[in-house]
Amino acid sequence: MKLSRRTTIGATIATASILALVATGCSSSTGNNSAKPDTKTKITLTLATFNNFGYDDALLAEYHQLHPNITVVQNKAATSDAAETNLFTKLAAGSGLGDIEAVDGDWMPKVKQYATKFENLAAADNKGRFSAWKTAGGTASGKEIGLGTDIGPEAICYRADLFKKAGLPTDPAEVATLLSGDWDKYYAVGAQFAAKNTGAAWFDAAGATFQGLANQYANFFEKDDGSIVATTNPDVKAAFYSVLAASKTESSHLQEWSADWSKGMAKGAWATMLCPPWMLGSIQQNSPKVTDWQVADVFPNGGGNWGGSYLLVPSQGKHLAEAKQLVDWITAPAQQLKAFAVGGNFPSQVATYTSPDLLNATNKFFNNAPTGKIFVNRAKAFTFKPFKGIQYGAIMTVVQNGLTRVESGKQGVDASWAQVVSEIKALG
Numbered sequence: 001m002k003l004s005r006r007t008t009i010g011a012t013i014a015t016a017s018i019l020a021l022v023a024t025g026c027s028s029s030t031g032n033n034s035a036k037p038d039t040k041t042k043i044t045l046t047l048a049t050f051n052n053f054g055y056d057d058a059l060l061a062e063y064h065q066l067h068p069n070i071t072v073v074q075n076k077a078a079t080s081d082a083a084e085t086n087l088f089t090k091l092a093a094g095s096g097l098g099d100i101e102a103v104d105g106d107w108m109p110k111v112k113q114y115a116t117k118f119e120n121l122a123a124a125d126n127k128g129r130f131s132a133w134k135t136a137g138g139t140a141s142g143k144e145i146g147l148g149t150d151i152g153p154e155a156i157c158y159r160a161d162l163f164k165k166a167g168l169p170t171d172p173a174e175v176a177t178l179l180s181g182d183w184d185k186y187y188a189v190g191a192q193f194a195a196k197n198t199g200a201a202w203f204d205a206a207g208a209t210f211q212g213l214a215n216q217y218a219n220f221f222e223k224d225d226g227s228i229v230a231t232t233n234p235d236v237k238a239a240f241y242s243v244l245a246a247s248k249t250e251s252s253h254l255q256e257w258s259a260d261w262s263k264g265m266a267k268g269a270w271a272t273m274l275c276p277p278w279m280l281g282s283i284q285q286n287s288p289k290v291t292d293w294q295v296a297d298v299f300p301n302g303g304g305n306w307g308g309s310y311l312l313v314p315s316q317g318k319h320l321a322e323a324k325q326l327v328d329w330i331t332a333p334a335q336q337l338k339a340f341a342v343g344g345n346f347p348s349q350v351a352t353y354t355s356p357d358l359l360n361a362t363n364k365f366f367n368n369a370p371t372g373k374i375f376v377n378r379a380k381a382f383t384f385k386p387f388k389g390i391q392y393g394a395i396m397t398v399v400q401n402g403l404t405r406v407e408s409g410k411q412g413v414d415a416s417w418a419q420v421v422s423e424i425k426a427l428g
Contacts, residue, residue, distance in 0.1 A: 003161045037321040040069055045323055047074045048098030050083040053149060053309070054339025055330065058336040063329065070322060080104045091117060099323040103146060105137055105308045110390045111139035119313040119320055121147050126328055134348050138310045145312055147331040148348035150339070152276030152307030153378035154212060157283060157366075159200070161292040162271040166196040172369065176298040183213055183242070186300040189249040193271060201270040202250035204261065206243045206403040209251075211396070212274040213239050215304050220386050221396070226389040230399070231421045238418070240399065242405050244413050253407045262286045274299075276306045277346040277375050284365045295369040303381030308348060326398030344376050353379065391427055398423045 049055065060072045075098060077083040086106050090096035091114060103111050103177060111118075121145035130148050138146030160170040168189075169178055179186060190202030203209055214220050214236075221230040230236050247253070252269045254261040264270065265286040273279070275295060283293060311331060313323045329335060336347035337358065352358050353376045359371030402420040405411040411419070 037325045044071045046098035047100045049102040050077040052343045054343030054345040056342050099317045102314050103310045109388050115140035118145040146310030149309045149344035151348045154304040155275045156296045157275035158272045160294045162200050165198045166193045172296050175296040179298045183300045185292050187246040194249045201252035204270045204273045205256045206247040207400045210243045210257045222389040281344050293366050297374045305382045
């Protein structure tokens with residue numbers, strides 16, 4: 001099972017102040033690449049994305065106003081899996097890709113193997129825009145083939161009504177203090193919650209919890225040279241066993257993204273869940289009548305990041321200079337704030353993190369939680385990029401499947417781990 005941040009459509013999570021900001025401030029750039037864009041010939045640029053990047057018609061129309069000779073057509077794939085398949089199929093064919101292609105961070109390592117087939121997007125005006133780890137994620141063979149769109153700094157979303165029922169604090173600041181610490185602390189509070197027999201679980205699924213933990217290690221599954229250590233790294237096995245140990249009494253055992261998981265969210269099947277910004281939209285979409293969701297500015301063991309993508313320009317395109325100019329513009333601070341206002345895509349541009357408009361953004365559905373400030377804090381708490389090689393996605397799928405087998409009662413922990421080890425070794 002692939003856990004992709006793009007499987008749901010994010011709801012608007014910013015206040016109107018963000019729209020006011022981007023209309024009047026945060027000037028954007030039009031690119032500074034060596035080849036000069038054509039400003040007279042009528043051309044169409046295809047922008048290939050998936051699900052919801054926050055690039056609405058108004059944003060694309062704004063670009064057309066700035067560049068009257070350019071029409072941008074967005075081709076939106078339904079899922080990241082579909083977009084990934086399309087990218088590699090047409091990359092191999094040598095034609096058929098969009099002028100600009102969106103790439104999920106988890107499959108960016110595979111894309112980097114074909115760095116020569118993409119344009120260098122580094123320019124004077126976008127230098128230093130992103131945090132070091134985000135820039136590194138889009139860099140290969142000495143060139144910046146991808147400019148960052150969003151990131152997924154993690155917080156904890158929780159049901160205040162269920163906390164109250166269990167006799168736990170309900171105020172977000174108090175919950176942040178309660179959960180401050182490592183994963184053992186998170187599980188320990190979960191054990192306290194479970195002992196109160198509220199009828200709800202502590203967290204949604206072992207898979208989601210494991211993924212949040214895995215993203216906090218520099219070399220969890222692979223070394224920097226790409227060699228696989230998932231079966232020998234004691235941290236992987238320890239995480240697998242510890243999350244399943246907690247799962248016995250603390251998990252809802254509902255596979256994430258399944259229909260039962262969506263229904264469970266609406267029914268209050270669990271009290272907490274790992275929460276990057278894009279998850280807010282999923283929660284609101286799946287539990288629209290719930291009035292007790294809150295967001296706590298905390299995450300086990302410090303900072304974490306789940307999700308985030310890049311925009312790339314395939315060298316097979318016919319309008320390279322114009323495509324690079326558009327990528328430079330649409331990933332600039334002003335446009336990232338607009339995407340945040342439309343779809344909840346949290347900016348990867350560090351310049352936005354000091355904006356009062358972003359810091360003051362709130363979310364009405366989450367009881368006016370100061371989501372802008374919370375996720376700026378969560379973004380600052382994440383300071384490195386876990387290494388993800390070409391086998392990362394395949395390994396994570398194997399491990400997730402192993403966790404699901406145990407949670408669904410199809411296999412014991414030891415047998416499932418043995419199968420995980422065998423399947424990972426078979427990857428080569």
